[in-house]
Amino acid sequence: MADTQVPAESKVSLNRLHGENRFETAAKVATEGWETSKAAILASGKQENLVDALTAAPFANSIDAPILLTNGADIPEATIEALKTLKVEEIYTVSGAIKKDALEKIFKENNLEIVIKEELGGKDRFETAKNIASHLDDVEGIMVTTAYKYADALSVASIAAAKNIPILLADQDGLPEIEAAYLDEIKDQVKATYVLGGEILISEEVYEELPGTDGESKLRIFGDDRFDTNLEVLKTFTDLEYSKVYVGNGYDEHLVDALVVSALAAKTNSPIVLAQKELSKKAEDLLLPKLGEKSIVAVGGTTAVTDKALTFNHVRPQDFAVMQASGVNGYNVGLQIVDGSARDLASVEVTLYRGETVLAKNTSMNKLFNSYPTATQLSSPFNIDGNFSADGYWSYGKWNGSVLDVPTKAVIKVTYLDGRVYEVVNTKLAGNPEDLNQEALNHVKAEDFGVMQASGVNGYNVGFSLVDKLPVDLQSIEVSLVKVETIKDEDGEEQQIKETVLATNTATRAKNAKLFELTGQQLSSPFNIDGSFENDGYWTYGDFNGTVEDVPTKAIITIQYQDGRKFTVQNTELTGDAKLLAAPAIVSGLAEELTVGETVDFAVTTAPNSFVAEPAAATTKVRVKITLTQGKKENMVLQYLENDGTYQALPLNAENSAFYGPETGFPFLNAASQFKVTFSEAGTYKYNLEVVTVAEEGQQSEVLASTKGEVVVTKAPAEGNE
Template sequence: MQHMKKIISRIVMLLFVIGIAVSGSIGNVYADSENTDSMSTTANQNRLSGNDRIETSLKISQDGWKYGASTAVIAQGYGYADALCAAPLAKKYNAPIILSRQDSLSDETVSELKRLKVDKVFVIGGTSSLSDNVESQLKNIGVNDVKRLGGADRYETSVKIAEELGDVDNIVVTSGNGYADSLSIASIAAKKGMPILLSQSNELPQIVKNYLKNRDIAKTYIVGGTAVIASSLESSLPNVIRLGGTTRFDTNLAVLQNFKADLNFDNVYIASGDGPNGDEFADALSGSALASTKSAPMVLVYNTLSTKTADFLKSNMSDKTMLTALGGTLVVPAVIVDDLIHYFNGEATSGGIGDETSPTTGSGSGNSGTFTLEITKDNNGTLLKKQIFNIDGNKTVLGYLETMVDNIDLESGYINSMSINGQNYLNNSAPDWSYGTSWFIYVNEEFASEGVQSMKPKTGDLIKLDYHDWTYETINDSDSSTGEGSNNLPE
């Protein structure tokens, strides 16, 4: 009997030791999960990503709306113009933002909408952003309450979304010519119920002015520096507070600092805020809806995280903080998230924190020594190509354009055709010039007075070539409104 007691005692002791060892090993695992272990002494990390931006938006939806959602917001995933203002609408209806191609919903998107069991969908933008086929697909899967919020351009679309929010006390005004500043404040604007209204750089669009009439606005937050939203616009807006910096990352930090008291740093979302293609907005946009549900900051990066932002985060993080990268490691390098944890712990970093090595050093499109060249179609409805160039004083716009397209054919000073990504866009006009589909060129949202073969860009210019239908009457209307006369014929 005594011998048996000794055996049992040894077995109990062995199980006790094994139990300590197992629990110790679990306590030191910092998994890519939202479940923060009670024994953790450092921040944790997670990543939500798919094979492309559409699949990433579905992963975000699955993570944030595990038990479904009665409403969803669907926006174009490859053109930021209409999509930027969607976050406050998504927050109002507790809806995920799901991204889509222009022509149709993917099978995976349809499956996610069925999993969510949505009965209402907001479609953002006109048919050039999301086609009628998208609405048909929604109705085919039993979503009968489909509401499209779209206008003639991105500015009117931002107003349509603002109107859907109802009465508001505060508003946000950002540039319609870039995405970074809108994304910096999207989750905060959503949480606080503030609409995001888009503006041109030097003039507030009339549709926005009309929206503001007879509204009692306590504060207007202009996000971005004077290079993207001129100081002259401030007099057109009520009770202005400007949040901006030298770069888009400085602007992002200024927004976070201003709204620090409204933020909960138990979750921090990290997304791409810049890149060589000029369309790296998607993950931050779909993530902004999720961030708003947790009052979490949205941090924008490109290759590295700025030291100033890292210092700000370090001072506000805790061992409960979950750092979630949005998108794959090509857009948010693993070293950024790893180094931020090291930085929080007072450990050495390995290149993920430092000055941004960004192709666009300014906030928005006002960049010293550079200009932006966009190729669009259907009156900015679809972005075909975008690139930011360092200015070469000897080059005309044609020289830069030739590096972006497969082929370009000029005839009598006009663009006869351009081939982009294997598709040809022909300048096709009626013999009597009464109607047609042609290329038009704009500089800083105004009709250009010269062609690409002679125009030389200036620092900070946004030069755009848009391919769209026209009639003789619309050409004349444009001429009389701009005072440029016959210079506004198709490019």
């Protein structure tokens, strides 16, 4: 088996083009992409001169030439060696920083018979862009990017080159005169205009002046940042068939790598992906369907693009799906070994997550590699109803959840015999997870899930029925109330699901024997939100983890048979009004501002809410008490509506209070009572409203609900005044 291994370093080097510095990297790219080349393009590799070469890729591709770098007017040894290896006969320069006299002197000193074919570098970046564009024949489109942010031009460089489209640089006020004149010359043949960047970089006024019709022959391509814009470029030009994918670091100090690889990328019909040292999940999701057997090539050293960006060259995710076959009721996770087969692996670890919670983890065993040594396609099944026993292929991890815990991602970690480790993630679950619960319905069925206000319960009741067994056949039952919330991220876009367990009731044969002695198949579990019950022999009641505002979204019922099998069902259809679980309430409809002498109507409404759950609620009688806590009662006339339709005065007593309703009281109901009030003096009047029980002899009244109110009374404006 050792003879089949390829050393780690050689494998990595096949997927990376780099040298000790940018000049060596450019030379490596050139000699990798061309055996020989009659022509080459020289660009200054200095950061301050990089802009001169932004637009060079289309011309380089048109003459099938690599891009090599100078150190300003000096030519590094790596560039000289590349010129010799490629047997270059003529060069084009694309920067004013490269001096013809200095080049000719260096060529002579190194015995290079190379002709300086043409100097395309102009007095500024705009003239250079125009000079390069003028050397393209049969142009049918243009790319326009900002002249002051390099990433967009290099992001699109290989695609522009492959399509023979020149790249023009826009100033803040539009295309400079020299580029505008060139565009005027070719405008009749331009069939497509692409603008890279949003309106901050290239204004709408500039966009409108460019040839083409918006949305048809003219398109603006941009994202939230340079990396998103790069991906939007790839999404736009879907007609390109990738041969390879070149990955370069997208930050300014490393963009020169994207420059030097742009000609090779165009030559191999490949895109350049800008990365932040490694590929983002969005980039991986976009690239994976297009890769086939094609490889990713990193440009630059590992400090610029990490080896992790090359993971798809070694292992790739495949189907991640619901599985119901071969005794499996759960999920299956597939993977592909790209640069070897099972015999080259030391281990495979497959983990299912829900959010950041591990649901289950499978680890490979020797039989997997010994039985299928040449296999490149592997898969790992997960059974949610119970574990498989280790079968020599996989050691199966315990399922940490229920059938209702749907995995959001599968993480695959592969370790090779030579020590290399690669990890891939699959977030695209196929199939319907609800299908996995069909077996559970043969054993347990969710019944009523509703608001409950009876038998001393103010909360919820969860009903369920046993289909093929009796309680005596069970080992345990667990019933949970869960609140599900949708939470947006900081950008207000991507949504996450947050689940909170509000309460859990449990029953086990040891603690709750009464429940398992029942002879019926219909069972239920109550939840009191005002406080848990004491253990009654049927259930062990969990505390309610929330307030009346926390309304459960679903009830989850899990039963376990004595043979260890578990089955879970849920009910998401809550019936009843959860608002009724709130405390009893009384509400005043009196306005907060009135004028002297004004008679106004208002209503006082009462709502017993959770009081109806009290055992004594049906027999308790109440009255409503009104108390004036600020202001003189002599300045207020209060009336209430009798049953006969007439209003009667409601005078306040010595304690500034009054009751309405019969002395024997009335049932506490959802009701509204009508009043009239008139104030004869200006001022601030405050009052309390209370629902008070009618006490029997020797007992004290109880306040069931109360509220406070305030009304400011002002004098009416004098006649004729505003």
